[in-house]
Amino acid sequence: MPLDTALPGAGVTEAPAAGAVATVRSACPHDCPSACALEVERLSPTRIGRIRGNKELPYTAGVVCEKVSRYAERVHHPDRLGRPLRRTGAKGDGEFAPVSWDDALDEIAEAFLRAEARHGSETVWPYHSGGTLGLVSRWGLDRLRNAKRYSKQRSTICVGPSSSGWQAGVGMLTGPDPAEAAKSDLIVVWGGNPVATHVNLMSHIQRARKERGAELVVIDVYDTPTVQAADRALILRPGTDGALALAMMQVILSEGLADRDYLARLTDFDPEVERHILSRTPAWAAEITGLPEHDIIDFARLYGRTKRSFLRLGLGFTRSRNGAVAMHAVSCLPALTGAWQEEGGGAFYARLEDWGLDLNLAHGLDLADPAIRSLDQSRIGPVLTGAPGALEGGPPVTAMLIQNANSAEVAPDSRAVRAGLAREDLFLCVHEQFMTATARYADIVLPATTFLECDDFYMGWGHSALTVGKRVLEPFAETRSNHDVVCGLAKRLGAESPAFDMSAWDLIDTTLQVSGKGSADDAAAKGWIDCNHPFEEAHFLNGFPTADGRFHFKPDWAAVGPYHAGLPALPDHWAVTESADDARPFRMVAPPARTFLNSSFTETVGSQRREGTPTVLIHADDAAAHGIAEGASVRVGNDRGAVTLTARLTDGVLPGTAIVEGIWPADSYRDPACEGMGINQLVSADPVGPVGGVAFHDTAVWVKPAGREATAA
Numbered sequence: 280m281p282l283d284t285a286l287p288g289a290g291v292t293e294a295p296a297a298g299a300v301a302t303v304r305s306a307c308p309h310d311c312p313s314a315c316a317l318e319v320e321r322l323s324p325t326r327i328g329r330i331r332g333n334k335e336l337p338y339t340a341g342v343v344c345e346k347v348s349r350y351a352e353r354v355h356h357p358d359r360l361g362r363p364l365r366r367t368g369a370k371g372d373g374e375f376a377p378v379s380w381d382d383a384l385d386e387i388a389e390a391f392l393r394a395e396a397r398h399g400s401e402t403v404w405p406y407h408s409g410g411t412l413g414l415v416s417r418w419g420l421d422r423l424r425n426a427k428r429y430s431k432q433r434s435t436i437c438v439g440p441s442s443s444g445w446q447a448g449v450g451m452l453t454g455p456d457p458a459e460a461a462k463s464d465l466i467v468v469w470g471g472n473p474v475a476t477h478v479n480l481m482s483h484i485q486r487a488r489k490e491r492g493a494e495l496v497v498i499d500v501y502d503t504p505t506v507q508a509a510d511r512a513l514i515l516r517p518g519t520d521g522a523l524a525l526a527m528m529q530v531i532l533s534e535g536l537a538d539r540d541y542l543a544r545l546t547d548f549d550p551e552v553e554r555h556i557l558s559r560t561p562a563w564a565a566e567i568t569g570l571p572e573h574d575i576i577d578f579a580r581l582y583g584r585t586k587r588s589f590l591r592l593g594l595g596f597t598r599s600r601n602g603a604v605a606m607h608a609v610s611c612l613p614a615l616t617g618a619w620q621e622e623g624g625g626a627f628y629a630r631l632e633d634w635g636l637d638l639n640l641a642h643g644l645d646l647a648d649p650a651i652r653s654l655d656q657s658r659i660g661p662v663l664t665g666a667p668g669a670l671e672g673g674p675p676v677t678a679m680l681i682q683n684a685n686s687a688e689v690a691p692d693s694r695a696v697r698a699g700l701a702r703e704d705l706f707l708c709v710h711e712q713f714m715t716a717t718a719r720y721a722d723i724v725l726p727a728t729t730f731l732e733c734d735d736f737y738m739g740w741g742h743s744a745l746t747v748g749k750r751v752l753e754p755f756a757e758t759r760s761n762h763d764v765v766c767g768l769a770k771r772l773g774a775e776s777p778a779f780d781m782s783a784w785d786l787i788d789t790t791l792q793v794s795g796k797g798s799a800d801d802a803a804a805k806g807w808i809d810c811n812h813p814f815e816e817a818h819f820l821n822g823f824p825t826a827d828g829r830f831h832f833k834p835d836w837a838a839v840g841p842y843h844a845g846l847p848a849l850p851d852h853w854a855v856t857e858s859a860d861d862a863r864p865f866r867m868v869a870p871p872a873r874t875f876l877n878s879s880f881t882e883t884v885g886s887q888r889r890e891g892t893p894t895v896l897i898h899a900d901d902a903a904a905h906g907i908a909e910g911a912s913v914r915v916g917n918d919r920g921a922v923t924l925t926a927r928l929t930d931g932v933l934p935g936t937a938i939v940e941g942i943w944p945a946d947s948y949r950d951p952a953c954e955g956m957g958i959n960q961l962v963s964a965d966p967v968g969p970v971g972g973v974a975f976h977d978t979a980v981w982v983k984p985a986g987r988e989a990t991a992a
C-alpha cells in the first residue's frame with residue numbers, strides 16, 4: 280500500500296508540492312524525560328531528512344537534541360537489520376543465516392512450548408526495556424506474558440531507587456509539569472544533567488532566569504555542561520546527597536525558615552523528626568560530602584528563604600546503594616519550607632503514574648496472575664546464571680524474547696549477563712534494529728522497525744502530555760514492529776486477548792476512548808493530548824497521594840519494597856556505598872554520554888565523532904599521585920574486571936572520584952581483559968533497597984597507567 284494511502288494526511292503539517300519535502304508530525308520514542316513532539320522532513324515514503332522539535336507543544340518548544348535531529352543517520356544506517364536470522368555458529372559468535380518470518384516465528388513458538396512443557400510456564404521470561412517507550416511497542420509484550428502466565432519482570436534498571444525513594448515520602452510518581460520551572464525564583468537541578476540528558480528542560484529554566492532573574496543551582500559530582508550553565512554549583516562526593524539535604528534542613532529549622540503551619544497540616548513532621556534533623560549539622564555534612572561547611576549553610580539559607588523554589592530531581596544521585604534513602608531525604612526539603620504551595624515551587628522527579636489510562640487491554644493487565652513470579656530486570660545476570668534467590672524459588676529461565684533492550688552492554692555484572700546469555704540450554708530470541716552485543720547471543724534475531732515505521736503513543740515522563748507517533752515511513756526491508764511480533768507469536772502459542780487481532784492504531788484508539796481521552800485520530804490531528812493536572816492537585820494542596828494524605832518524613836520502607844532491611848526510619852545519609860580502600864582508591868561514576876542514549880546511537884557516525892573515545896575523568900592531584908598524564912592510556916578495574924580508557928585531567932571533580940561517561944560497545948575499551956564486555960563488567964548487580972535497581976554510580980575501582988598494570992598482570 281502506498282504510504283499516503285495508508286496514512287490519509289494524518290500528521291502532515293505541510294502538504295508536499297510535487298517533488299517537495301513534507302513535514303510530518305511524530306514523537307520521540309526514546310527513554311528520555313523530554314519525550315519530544317517532533318517534526319520530521321519526509322523526503323519520500325522511505326527516506327527522511329532533518330528532525331526538528333515541535334513548536335506548538337509547550338514543553339518541546341521547538342527544541343530537540345542533536346542526536347535525534349540527525350536520526351536519518353540511524354534509521355537509514357547501512358547496518359540496520361533487515362531480515363530474520365537463525366544462528367549458525369556458536370552462541371555469541373555472531374554467525375547467522377537468513378530465514379523466513381514464518382519459519383522464525385514457528386521456531387520461537389515451538390521453543391517456548393517445549394520449554395513450558397518441561398519446566399512450566401514461568402521458565403519463559405519475556406524481557407523489555409527502554410529502547411522505545413511506546414505504549415504498545417514497549418509494554419505490549421506484557422500482554423503475551425500475562426496471557427501465557429510467563430514470568431513477570433520488575434522494571435527496576437532505570438527508576439528502581441529513585442521511584443521508591445519518592446514514593447516513600449510523596450506517595451505517587453506524579454507532580455507539577457516541570458515547565459513550571461519558568462515561574463520559579465530558584466531552580467535546583469539535583470543529580471541530573473539536563474543539558475546532556477533532557478535538553479528541553481533548559482529552555483524553561485532559561486526563561487525563569489531571563490524573565491525573573493531566577494538563580495540556577497546544580498548539584499553534581501563533576502563539572503558537567505549543566506554545571507557550567509549554572510549560577511552556583513555544589514560538587515560533592517558521590518552518594519552523599521542525603522547528608523547535604525539533612526544539613527540544609529538543620530539550617531532551615533534552626534534559623535526559623537521552616538513553614539510550621541504547612542508541616543502541621545500536610546506532613547507527619549513531629550518532635551522526633553525535628554530532634555533527629557537538628558542533630559545533622561553542616562559540619563557533619565561537610566565531612567561526608569566534601570563540601571565546605573559555609574557553602575552548605577549559604578545554599579540552605581538561599582533555599583530556605585526562597586518560597587518559589589523548584590527542585591528538578593535527576594536520577595543520577597539515586598544510582599548508589601543508598602539512592603532511595605537519598606531521594607527521600609531530598610524530597611523532604613519542599614515539605615519543610617512549604618514550597619509546594621507556590622506556582623513554580625515544589626519538586627519534580629518523574630511522572631510515571633497518574634495518566635488516567637486504562638491499559639488493561641493494551642498491556643493485558645487483567646490477565647495477570649498474582650501467583651506468577653516476578654523477576655528483577657536489573658538482575659538478568661544473576662537470574663540467568665541461577666544465583667541464589669534470583670529465581671524467586673521458581674524454575675530456571677530457559678526461553679526468552681528480548682525487545683528494546685541491550686542487556687549485554689547496559690545491565691550490571693556483564694560477566695554474569697554474558698555467561699547467562701551463552702547458556703546452551705537457553706533459547707534466546709532478540710528483536711532488534713541492529714546486531715547488538717545482546718543480539719549476537721540469540722538463536723533467532725528478528726529485525727525491528729524504528730518509531731518512524733510504526734504507530735504508537737508515548738507518555739511524557741518529564742512533562743504532562745501524551746504524544747502521538749504515527750507511522751512516517753514504510754518499514755525498512757522485512758522489519759516488523761514489536762506489536763506485529765507479539766501478535767504473530769500469540770497466534771502460534773494459543774494466547775488469547777482481543778488485542779492480538781487489533782492493529783496498533785486500533786488498540787491505541789480503544790485505549791484512549793475507554794480512558795475518556797477522545798479518539799486516536801483527534802489526538803493525531805493535534806499531535807498530543809494534554810494531561811496536565813490543575814494547580815491544586817499537581818501541588819498536593821489538599822493532601823499528598825499517601826494513605827493519610829500527608830507527606831511522610833518517616834517512611835514505611837517495608838510497605839515500599841522487599842529489600843527494606845536496614846533502611847533508616849528517618850530521613851538520613853545511609854552509609855552503605857561501596858567504600859574506596861587502598862586497593863581501590865577511586866569511586867567510579869558512569870553517567871550518560873551526551874550524544875549516545877544508553878547504548879543506542881553508538882552506531883551513528885555523528886555521535887561517534889562527537890564522543891571520540893572512552894575516557895576517564897580524574898582530578899589533576901590524583902593523576903599526579905598515580906603518575907598519570909593527560910591523554911595517557913589507563914586501566915580502570917576492580918575484582919569484577921578491567922577496561923582501558925584515555926585519562927582526562929580536571930579540577931572539576933573531587934579527588935577520589937572517577938567519571939566514565941557513556942555505554943560504549945565493548946570493543947571500544949581496547950582491553951584484553953574485556954573479553955567482549957564493556958564498562959558494566961565493573962558494576963555490581965546487588966539490588967538497591969527497597970525495590971531493587973542498580974548502583975551504576977557506586978563502584979570502587981583502581982586507576983593505573985596502562986603500561987604499569989599490564990606489566991604487573
Ligand SMILES: Nc1nc2c(c(=O)[nH]1)N[C@H]1C(S)=C(S)[C@@H](COP(=O)(O)OP(=O)(O)OC[C@H]3O[C@@H](n4cnc5c(=O)[nH]c(N)nc54)[C@H](O)[C@@H]3O)O[C@H]1N2
Pocket residue numbers: 310311312409437469470471472473475476477498499500501503516517518519520592593594595596597598599868870871872873874875876877878976
Ligand atoms: N544524551 C543522553 N541522554 C539520556 C540518556 C543517555 O544515555 N544519553 N539516558 C536517558 C535515560 S534512560 C535516563 S534514565 C535519563 C537519566 O538522566 P539524569 O536524570 O540526568 O540521570 P543520570 O544520567 O543517571 O545522571 C545524571 C547526573 O548525575 C550525576 N551524579 C552521579 N552520581 C551522583 C551523586 O551521587 N550525587 C549527585 N548530586 N549527582 C550524581 C552524574 O554525574 C550526572 O551528571 O537520561 C536519558 N537521557
Ligand SMILES: Nc1nc2c(c(=O)[nH]1)N[C@H]1C(S)=C(S)[C@@H](COP(=O)(O)OP(=O)(O)OC[C@H]3O[C@@H](n4cnc5c(=O)[nH]c(N)nc54)[C@H](O)[C@@H]3O)O[C@H]1N2
Pocket residue numbers: 310408409410411416436437681682683684685686689690710711712713715727728729730761869870871876877878879941942958959975
Ligand atoms: N554504565 C551505565 N549503565 C547504564 C546506565 C548508566 O547510566 N550507566 N543507565 C541505565 C538506564 S537508566 C537504562 S534505562 C538502561 C537502558 O538500557 P536499554 O533500554 O537496554 O537501552 P539501549 O542501550 O538504548 O538499548 C535499547 C535497544 O532497543 C532497541 N530498540 C529501540 N527501539 C526498538 C523497537 O521499537 N523495537 C525493538 N525490538 N527494539 C528497539 C535499540 O536498537 C537498542 O539496541 O541502561 C542502564 N545502564
Ligand code: SF4
Pocket residue numbers: 307308309311312313314315343344345347476477478479876
Ligand atoms: S532523546 Fe530526548 S531530547 Fe532528544 S528528541 Fe528524544 S525526547 Fe527529545
Ligand SMILES: [Mo]
Pocket residue numbers: 310409436437438
Ligand atoms: Mo533510564
